[in-house]
Amino acid sequence: MANIFACLIDYLFPVPFFAFSIFYFTLAFVKNPFLPLTNFDSFKEKAFAGLWLKFGAAFSDQTPTEVDELLAGSKGLILDVGPGSGEQLRRFSHPENIRTIYGVEPGVTLHDKLRANAGKVGLGDKYRVIGGTADLDSILPTLVKDGVVKNDRPSAKDLAVFDEIVCVRVLCGVPDQEASVADLYGMLKPGGRFVLCEHVVNNRSWGANLAQKFWMLVGWKALMGGCDLRRDTVQAFLKVAKEKDGGFAKVEMTQVDPHSISTHVVGVLTKKQKKR
Numbered sequence: 142m143a144n145i146f147a148c149l150i151d152y153l154f155p156v157p158f159f160a161f162s163i164f165y166f167t168l169a170f171v172k173n174p175f176l177p178l179t180n181f182d183s184f185k186e187k188a189f190a191g192l193w194l195k196f197g198a199a200f201s202d203q204t205p206t207e208v209d210e211l212l213a214g215s216k217g218l219i220l221d222v223g224p225g226s227g228e229q230l231r232r233f234s235h236p237e238n239i240r241t242i243y244g245v246e247p248g249v250t251l252h253d254k255l256r257a258n259a260g261k262v263g264l265g266d267k268y269r270v271i272g273g274t275a276d277l278d279s280i281l282p283t284l285v286k287d288g289v290v291k292n293d294r295p296s297a298k299d300l301a302v303f304d305e306i307v308c309v310r311v312l313c314g315v316p317d318q319e320a321s322v323a324d325l326y327g328m329l330k331p332g333g334r335f336v337l338c339e340h341v342v343n344n345r346s347w348g349a350n351l352a353q354k355f356w357m358l359v360g361w362k363a364l365m366g367g368c369d370l371r372r373d374t375v376q377a378f379l380k381v382a383k384e385k386d387g388g389f390a391k392v393e394m395t396q397v398d399p400h401s402i403s404t405h406v407v408g409v410l411t412k413k414q415k416k417r
């Protein structure tokens with residue numbers, strides 16, 4: 142009985158988020174009544190930012206704790222994909238080992254708080270914000286400008302500059318996951334690691350799987366900044382690695398909360414040192 146009750150609570154967790162999201166869409170409309178007509182993407186960005194600035198910290202507290210140890214070991218040159226307002230930055234608990242982090246975040250309304258949070262956790266000048274998406278075209282110009290990549294038509298070898306690429310709850314919302322993952326893969330050094338913490342499709346619990354289908358059907362994606370509850374994100378990485386290098390050197394992923402509608406995959410994928 143207790144189990145059924147816990148499952149029901151879990152399956153219904155999107156209800157308050159629907160309500161909050163509708164509230165922040167309305168607020169964005171009241172503040173910018175012409176924006177939906179002139180720039181709908183910017184309107185959606187403002188609505189999502191309103192929600193995230195209010196609840197991002199609470200969401201961050203619900204992140205699987207396994208990721209803390211992984212980010213404590215972060216070092217070198219890092220790409221932080223979709224950091225939002227930077228509520229996860231405190232998990233980079235050894236900033237002294239980090240040379241630079243590039244945070245690529247399309248939500249421009251979140252950038253001030255992102256920079257402030259980077260400052261708070263001792264990453265200050267080491268954290269560079271890129272207003273863009275998880276795609277090569279968005280990221281490359283800044284890397285070239287900073288001299289991290291030599292020119293804007295780099296060879297595959299010259300492009301693979303990052304020691305680590307961090308994706309925490311972001312790849313659920315990129316418009317073309319396969320394309321983004323392929324671009325990210327190309328930017329990771331041989332021997333470098335992807336640190337992933339993503340909620341994914343639940344193929345281990347039929348109830349949670351059905352609930353995910355239901356919430357997607359009734360508009361979760363539209364109301365939650367493009368978030369798709371049903372992506373098989375690890376599979377997307379494995380596919381790209383197989384095509385490019387015959388696979389990863391090491392796959393250390395675990396599935397957390399396997400009965401939940403927001404089950405997560407957490408862990409590290411290590412790129413091979415050399416091509417076969």
Ligand SMILES: C[S@@+](CC[C@H](N)C(=O)[O-])C[C@H]1O[C@@H](n2cnc3c(N)ncnc32)[C@H](O)[C@@H]1O
Nearest residue numbers: 223224225228247248274275309310311314315
């Ligand atoms: C659910 S929030 C998570 C934020 C942060 N990673 C955290 O866990 O607190 C998803 C973030 O991904 C960003 N995002 C959406 N589409 C993106 C894209 N194509 N490339 C990079 N980031 C994206 C959103 O703007 C948002 O800040």
